[in-house]
Amino acid sequence: MGTENVGNDVVSRENFQPCAEDIQRWMANAFDMAKDALENGEVPVGCLMVYNNEILGKGRNEVNETKNATRHAEMVALDQVLEWCRHRDLDPRTVCERTVLYVTVEPCIMCAGALRLTNIPLVVYGCNNDRFGGCGSVLDIPSADLPHTGSSFKCISGFRGEEAVEMLKTFYKQENPNAPKPKTRKE
C-alpha cells in the first residue's frame, strides 16, 4: 500500500478508472448490502469505498442513532477511509485520489460536496436521487466550477438503476402502506 506514483497524481487522478469487471463486482457488492439492509428493515442503500482492490469504507445511514442529519452512508464510509489512513499513517489525500465510491443511489448535494473536498475521483451509482441528488438530479456538484471546493469528479450513473429504485419503493411501501408515490430518498 502507498506505492502509488504520487509524482504525476493530477494525470493519474483524471485518467483513473477501474476496469469494467471491477465495477461490476463492486456494484454487485453494494447491491448485496442494499438488499441486506432491506431485509433488515433499513433504508436499502449500499455504499462502499474501494482502494487498491480493498474495501476501506462500508457505510450505512446513521442519522437516527447519532441524531445528526448529516450521517449519510457516504459520510460514514468516508470516515472509515480516513480512519484507515490514520492507522497506517498515510496521507488521506493520496489514498482518496485512488478511491472509488460505489453506491446504489446518487449521492445528495452534501455528500457530493464532501466527495469533492476529499478528492474522490470517481463515483459509480445506481438510480437518481430526485429529492436531494447532487450529481445532476437537483444540482451538478461534481462538474461545477468550485475552485475552492476540492476537485471535480467523474460519475458513472444508472448502474442497475431500476433495481435500486425497486428496492427503495419496496422499502417505503413497507414503511408506510398509505404513502403516495415513493421517491428515491435516502434519509
Added chain:
Amino acid sequence: MEPQPKRRKESECDFDSWVAYPVLSNEQSQDTELIEAFAAPIINKKETSRLIKELAKVYPLPGLLHIKRVRSCKDKGSPHPLEVIVCLASDAPVIDHSKDMHISDLSSSGRLNCEGLGDPFLVKIPACPPLTRPQFEQASKHWPTSFHEDKQVTVALKGQLFTSSQKAKMQEYMMAAVAAARAGQQSGMEAVGAAVVDPEAERILAVGHDCRKGGHPLHHAIMVCIDLVARGQGGGAYTYDKYPACQSVLPYSSPSQKQGASTMTTCGVVQDGDSAEESGQPYICTGYDLYVTREPCVMCAMALVHSRIGRVFYGTASTDGAFGTKYKIHAQKDLNHRFEVFKGVLGQQCEDLNRPVPYIKMNS
C-alpha cells in the same frame, strides 16, 4: 457562551457598524424580464370600455395578470390621455416593416373593431409580476404593473428588518462565532467559527470552529456545530475534546433548567436522552439559527438543509459560497426545506478573520 463582558476590542463595537441584508432567491433579485407588445393611444375616450372588453377577448394576456392593460400618459405631452396594450408582439400578424404600421393591421381579420384607437407602437412590458419593491420600481418604468408587496422583504432589503435589541443579540451570537474562529486559528486551524442559537430561549446551544487541520478534511465549523448540537441531545458522531472552544450546551428540557444559568459543558459530558426523542426525527436544528463568520460551502449549506435549520446569518461572502455566491441552496427549487439567509452580520470583524492575526491572546 459564558458572558465575558470585556474581552476584546470588538465587544465594544457599535452594532450600527453593520447591516444584515437578506440573500434573496434569483426570482426575487434578478432584473425584470421584458417582452415586446403593441400599444395604441385611445383617441376616442368613449370607446374605452368597449375596447377593453374586446381586447380581452381577441387578445387575452394569459400569464400577464400583473400588467395593467390601460395606462394614462399624462406627462408625455400626448393629445390622448390613455394608451392601451393591444397585443403581444408575438401574437401580432406578420407585419411589413417597410411601411408605417396601421391599427387595422392588428384587427385580427376584423374581430377587433379598431374604432377609437390610434396607430400602434412597440412597448416593452414586464414578463413576470414584480416580487420586490426594486423589481416593481424597475417594472413600472416600462408599463404600469400591479404589485403585491411583501412588506417584510421591502424592509429587509433596506437593512431595517431587525430592531436595535435584535441586532445586539445577533452581534453577541456572531461574536461567539468570531471568538471560536480566533481560538481555532490559535490551534492552527483556518479562522472560521460558527454558533447554533435557540432564538426563542435566546441561548447559544453550540459553538464550533474549523477543525480540518485536526485530521479530518470535512470538519468545517458548521459540520462541527451540527454534530455538537446532536451530541447536546444525546447523539453525535464525534468528540471534540481536543478543542476546548468547540462546545455544546444542554437545550432546555425541564422547567428547572430554564430558570438556571446556561450550563456550558464540554461535549463529551452531555447526555440528554429525552428532549430529542419526542419527534423521533433527527431534524435537530428545527427552529434554531446558525451564525457563521463566512458564507458556507455547498456541503455545509446542504447539511443545514438536512438538519432543518431555521435561519442562517453569515458575516462575509466566500468564493464558492452556497448561500448567495455560487448557489442559493436555501432558496433552491426542488429542495424540501427553505429558509431565510442574511449576510453582513458583524461583516468587518468576520472579514478581518481572513487576515492572519499572529499571537493574539484569547485568555480572559
